[in-house]
Amino acid sequence: MRNALTIDVEDYFQVNAFSRRIRVDQWDSYPLRVVENTKRILDLLDRFEVRATFFILGWVAERRPSLVREISDRGHEIACHGFSHQLIYKFPPEVFREDVRRAKAVLEDISGSPVIGYRAPSYSITGNSLWALDILIEEGFTYDSSIFPIIHDVYGIPGALREPHQITRAAGKIHEFPVSTINFRFLNRQFRLPVGGGGYLRLFPVSWILRALQHLNIREKIPAVLYFHPWEIDPEQPHIPAELRSRFRHYLNLDKTLGKISCLLDNLAFAPMSEVLEILPARIHRPRPYQRKAGDWRKKHADTDRRRGDAASPEYGEKTADL
Numbered sequence: 001m002r003n004a005l006t007i008d009v010e011d012y013f014q015v016n017a018f019s020r021r022i023r024v025d026q027w028d029s030y031p032l033r034v035v036e037n038t039k040r041i042l043d044l045l046d047r048f049e050v051r052a053t054f055f056i057l058g059w060v061a062e063r064r065p066s067l068v069r070e071i072s073d074r075g076h077e078i079a080c081h082g083f084s085h086q087l088i089y090k091f092p093p094e095v096f097r098e099d100v101r102r103a104k105a106v107l108e109d110i111s112g113s114p115v116i117g118y119r120a121p122s123y124s125i126t127g128n129s130l131w132a133l134d135i136l137i138e139e140g141f142t143y144d145s146s147i148f149p150i151i152h153d154v155y156g157i158p159g160a161l162r163e164p165h166q167i168t169r170a171a172g173k174i175h176e177f178p179v180s181t182i183n184f185r186f187l188n189r190q191f192r193l194p195v196g197g198g199g200y201l202r203l204f205p206v207s208w209i210l211r212a213l214q215h216l217n218i219r220e221k222i223p224a225v226l227y228f229h230p231w232e233i234d235p236e237q238p239h240i241p242a243e244l245r246s247r248f249r250h251y252l253n254l255d256k257t258l259g260k261i262s263c264l265l266d267n268l269a270f271a272p273m274s275e276v277l278e279i280l281p282a283r284i285h286r287p288r289p290y291q292r293k294a295g296d297w298r299k300k301h302a303d304t305d306r307r308r309g310d311a312a313s314p315e316y317g318e319k320t321a322d323l
């Protein structure tokens, strides 16, 4: 069974754990490491002859368009991680629309291909921000990978479906492909643990992660989603002073990530997310040119001309959810 391999392309100073210390308008003052780290990931994927989906931050794409072109030229899928990496539920819907529309336009302009996949910053589509799915549908996205079906202090919808499924909203339908979790019983209680990457991949032994993902494939017949970030393979990155919990989450086992990813690439089959979902290539969907104005991502978007996605809409899966 093929699993979805996904990389969220952002830099070490853009993560939610440091957002109280570093504002978006300060990002330009930090040295970028995302280009070199992403190229190391591209080389690793070449060695294993595997292709992936890269959810790229619009801010990074705008400053380093050649990186987007290189990812695309080396055979990977370009997808969208928003523009400014802000938690969706902290801002009004029209701020999110502006952010995601801007990022999609930048990525499509650079790559020359339609961008149909989205992943929210810090998985911030939660029970309080399900309206974001309507906006994604209206802005032309075919699939989303933002709902983490766990309990967590920043994100998560506990009890959400764990396998790929379709979600029906007022604006239409969208495929949802949640990051992998595993259910287990302990002391007569049911638990659910994330096993699909990020800090969890760095925290747990890779043999344990591998067994969990194989269990999903073989026992549950569910394709897995693995995710990681370029900064997670970079132990040399500058250290940001922050509270203990943020430092633990960000800096734990950075020197072990590449080895763990290599082990998983060696033992499991991976493909870009749209291919695992069997979503047909979208028809060319040219965005309206985006007129960039510095610092305007927070401004309310007054345009009510809602673009409808013209991506092909395949039949996929039996499972649906009405959220």
Ligand SMILES: [Zn+2]
Binding pocket: 008, 010, 081, 085, 120, 121, 122
């Ligand atoms: Zn992110």
